[in-house]
Amino acid sequence: MTRLGSWARFVQQRRLALVSGVIALAVGGIGSASAAVTSSAGPSKAHARKASTTLVVWDAFARDPRKSLIDGFNAAFEKAHPGVHINRVTKEFNDYNATVKLVLSASHPPDVVTGNQGWSADGIMIKAGLLAPLDSYDKKYGWSKRVGNLGELKWSADGKTWGAGHLYGVSYSSSINGVFYNKANMKKLGIGIPKTFAEFTSDLAKAKAAGVVPIQLGDQDKWPGTQNFQMLQDLYTSPTVLRNWIYGRGNVSFATAANMKAAQLLKDWSAAGYITPGSIGTPYDSANANFAAGQGLFDYSGTWLTGLFAQKMKNNVGFFLVPPLTAGQVPLAVGSLELPWHISARSKNKDLAAAYIAFIMSEQNAAAVLKSGEIPVNSVSTKNVTPVIADTLRAWKTVTSHDKLVPFLDWATPDMLLTVGGATQGLLGNHSTAQQFVNTVQSHYAAFQKTRH
Amino acid sequence: MSVVSIGSKSPAGGSLDPSEPPGTRFAPPARERIEAPPGEPRRIGYLYILPAFAFFGVFVLFPMGHSLWLSFTNWDGLTPAKWIGLGNYRGLVSDPEVRAAFGHALVLVVFYSFIPVTIGLLLAASLSRMRVRGMTFFRTVLFLPQVIAMVVVGVIWRWMYTPLGSVNALLRAVGLGSLQKVWLGDFRWTLPALGLVGTWVAFGLTMVLFLAGVQKIPTSLYDAARVDGAGPVREFFAVTLPGLRNEVVVALTLTILAALRSFDLIWVTTKGGPGNSSSVPALILYERAFVTNQVGSAAAIGMSLTLVCFIVVFLVTRLGERRST
Numbered sequence: 001m002t003r004l005g006s007w008a009r010f011v012q013q014r015r016l017a018l019v020s021g022v023i024a025l026a027v028g029g030i031g032s033a034s035a036a037v038t039s040s041a042g043p044s045k046a047h048a049r050k051a052s053t054t055l056v057v058w059d060a061f062a063r064d065p066r067k068s069l070i071d072g073f074n075a076a077f078e079k080a081h082p083g084v085h086i087n088r089v090t091k092e093f094n095d096y097n098a099t100v101k102l103v104l105s106a107s108h109p110p111d112v113v114t115g116n117q118g119w120s121a122d123g124i125m126i127k128a129g130l131l132a133p134l135d136s137y138d139k140k141y142g143w144s145k146r147v148g149n150l151g152e153l154k155w156s157a158d159g160k161t162w163g164a165g166h167l168y169g170v171s172y173s174s175s176i177n178g179v180f181y182n183k184a185n186m187k188k189l190g191i192g193i194p195k196t197f198a199e200f201t202s203d204l205a206k207a208k209a210a211g212v213v214p215i216q217l218g219d220q221d222k223w224p225g226t227q228n229f230q231m232l233q234d235l236y237t238s239p240t241v242l243r244n245w246i247y248g249r250g251n252v253s254f255a256t257a258a259n260m261k262a263a264q265l266l267k268d269w270s271a272a273g274y275i276t277p278g279s280i281g282t283p284y285d286s287a288n289a290n291f292a293a294g295q296g297l298f299d300y301s302g303t304w305l306t307g308l309f310a311q312k313m314k315n316n317v318g319f320f321l322v323p324p325l326t327a328g329q330v331p332l333a334v335g336s337l338e339l340p341w342h343i344s345a346r347s348k349n350k351d352l353a354a355a356y357i358a359f360i361m362s363e364q365n366a367a368a369v370l371k372s373g374e375i376p377v378n379s380v381s382t383k384n385v386t387p388v389i390a391d392t393l394r395a396w397k398t399v400t401s402h403d404k405l406v407p408f409l410d411w412a413t414p415d416m417l418l419t420v421g422g423a424t425q426g427l428l429g430n431h432s433t434a435q436q437f438v439n440t441v442q443s444h445y446a447a448f449q450k451t452r453h
Numbered sequence: 454m455s456v457v458s459i460g461s462k463s464p465a466g467g468s469l470d471p472s473e474p475p476g477t478r479f480a481p482p483a484r485e486r487i488e489a490p491p492g493e494p495r496r497i498g499y500l501y502i503l504p505a506f507a508f509f510g511v512f513v514l515f516p517m518g519h520s521l522w523l524s525f526t527n528w529d530g531l532t533p534a535k536w537i538g539l540g541n542y543r544g545l546v547s548d549p550e551v552r553a554a555f556g557h558a559l560v561l562v563v564f565y566s567f568i569p570v571t572i573g574l575l576l577a578a579s580l581s582r583m584r585v586r587g588m589t590f591f592r593t594v595l596f597l598p599q600v601i602a603m604v605v606v607g608v609i610w611r612w613m614y615t616p617l618g619s620v621n622a623l624l625r626a627v628g629l630g631s632l633q634k635v636w637l638g639d640f641r642w643t644l645p646a647l648g649l650v651g652t653w654v655a656f657g658l659t660m661v662l663f664l665a666g667v668q669k670i671p672t673s674l675y676d677a678a679r680v681d682g683a684g685p686v687r688e689f690f691a692v693t694l695p696g697l698r699n700e701v702v703v704a705l706t707l708t709i710l711a712a713l714r715s716f717d718l719i720w721v722t723t724k725g726g727p728g729n730s731s732s733v734p735a736l737i738l739y740e741r742a743f744v745t746n747q748v749g750s751a752a753a754i755g756m757s758l759t760l761v762c763f764i765v766v767f768l769v770t771r772l773g774e775r776r777s778t
Contacts, residue, residue, distance in 0.1 A: 128531035222725075277616065
């Protein structure tokens with residue numbers, strides 16, 4: 001589980017389990033969902049007894065290894081705080097997203113919840129006044145100093161401006177996108193880790209000529225291809241421009257020559273066979289499974305796949321950042337903090353809730369986080385970890401120390417993952433032009449910006 | 454009947470109180486009988502339907518009314534809703550993506566409904582002329598897709614349609630390798646490919662309905678038609694089709710509704726992709742209600758879809774009635 005767009009997570013977690021009741025909604029109406037606002041009973045009330053306090057925690061980490069990781073944190077926190085009992089409620093990601101906003105607005109909201117960066121989750125909860133600002137706790141526990149840039153969790157109090165303002169959440173881990181490579185295949189092709197983008201491109205051609213899939217990509221799920229677009233977009237843009245566009249600052253347009261160039265390049269690559277043939281009809285999981293099984297030279301993705309690849313490919317897999325146009329430059333990379341932890345605005349135990357989050361964030365837990373395959377926000381030793389995990393940590397440090405980390409495109413609007421996801425399929429399937437691609441994205445973007453003011 | 458008069462003083466039950474004058478006991482029921490002819494429903498009847506109606510009201514009518522109200526508002530699901538009248542509906546009409554989605558639903562109607570009904574009728578017609586050994590077995594096998602949850606169907610077909618999946622393998626095996634495609638990654642073929650899955654699913658239902666219906670048609674009608682020299686085609690239009698009228702109405706209603714409401718198959722396979730080439734109204738409804746915080750607009754799609762469903766069902770039913778007179 002990862003820092004993906006909300007749908008991406010949705011897809012990963014609940015591919016099969018579907019609410020066919022949605023169809024009932026189509027005919028029966030949305031009303032039942034909204035009626036739940038008043039009827040859904042909140043979690044058990046925090047019993048404030050003399051020596052016993054219950055902290056109600058809602059999180060979306062319903063799958064291992066994270067599920068156990070959080071269970072371990074909870075047990076350790078209870079042990080360190082006698083009299084405190086943690087009542088944990090965890091749900092699969094899509095169930096979670098559908099209910100967390102409702103339970104936060106119920107009469108007895110949980111004390112601590114996980115959210116999701118962006119307008120669709122965090123933004124609307126802040127706009128509705130459901131989350132507490134954490135500035136004072138940040139000062140007390142020094143999160144900003146340790147984690148670095150927390151802009152993606154900062155909002156104006158009215159939830160209308162994102163990227164600056166009050167701090168509303170923190171995360172204990174992060175992810176970064178880059179290129180996973182198959183070491184054996186690289187050796188077979190007689191190439192090394194490319195130093196420039198030109199070298200990278202010529203490696204793709206070599207792989208293609210040798211009958212090896214150059215870049216594995218399964219984009220049937222409609223979001224992974226977007227990140228491949230962003231890999232190319234990052235070459236031709238600056239972090240500031242991209243961040244301003246995503247956070248809706250300064251009226252930046254998407255329809256630029258740089259974005260057109262990136263879109264055209266992705267289209268050309270797909271047509272040239274540098275990307276899995278039939279990528280838009282191939283499920284994300286099967287493309288990654290194929291890469292893990294030794295097929296393909298590269299797989300451009302996020303570090304949420306590190307665990308999978310490390311387990312299946314052992315020492316045969318490595319990770320590098322997409323090389324820059326000019327050798328020696330530090331490239332831009334897409335990445336972000338993981339699902340953030342928030343405190344309910346109406347929690348009666350805010351100090352305890354903050355202590356709990358501070359515990360999860362503490363340096364003593366960093367090794368456990370790294371072991372589960374994630375990049376902890378705290379510094380940690382990479383001794384005795386699988387090489388690919390060490391690679392990802394090094395990449396993260398390089399990029400963040402040069403302030404070259406950029407957010408995901410789909411953060412720009414609540415519907416951007418759907419919009420840019422569908423538009424990217426148009427490029428990969430040779431169905432639309434680069435001009436149509438940027439126009440589609442820009443028109444949805446502009447429509448949303450209008451509703452913000 | 455004494456059963457109908459529970460709650461009033463029943464002549465059959467009588468009163469056990471001996472002090473009560475006999476005349477008054479029988480008077481009220483007698484008057485009721487005069488007012489309401491035998492067999493006419495009495496007011497007490499409403500009491501009997503109350504439990505079911507209360508259930509219906511709470512779980513169907515109220516949410517529907519609430520949806521209708523929501524569809525006139527701009528609501529993100531949390532902050533107070535703002536009344537915008539027909540704004541959401543205007544937005545739907547002017548949104549090319551929504552219009553396209555309704556268009557796709559109509560294409561699916563052909564695959565989910567018209568094709569299965571046609572195949573079912575043809576099969577019923579041919580089976581009405583002959584006996585097939587192992588019919589129960591074939592019926593079970595053909596009905597099987599109906600029993601499988603649509604989500605499972607979607608997962609199965611998603612794999613069959615992958616570039617290296619069994620559909621392409623089959624095409625290669627029979628020498629039609631040139632027709633191989635990335636079925637669910639092709640802007641032109643994805644919707645028909647998904648439609649075929651619907652055909653595969655709905656066909657079992659129509660077939661079972663029609664086969665049962667055919668058995669109900671008196672064989673004397675077939676004998677008479679044959680004596681009069683009717684061939685298979687004539688026999689179909691003169692005997693089988695009229696005899697199956699009610700089954701056809703039921704099959705059309707069920708399958709058209711399934712097509713218009715389709716969500717799970719599309720969600721599991723393509724999410725409306727590639728691009729928006731296979732998006733359907735229910736998919737957009739879901740996205741707006743649960744992803745993009747546009748609950749009012751989602752409700753408007755729901756109401757529009759409901760309206761379309763009502764109209765279609767009304768037309769189909771009328772069609773059946775007109776033929777029967």
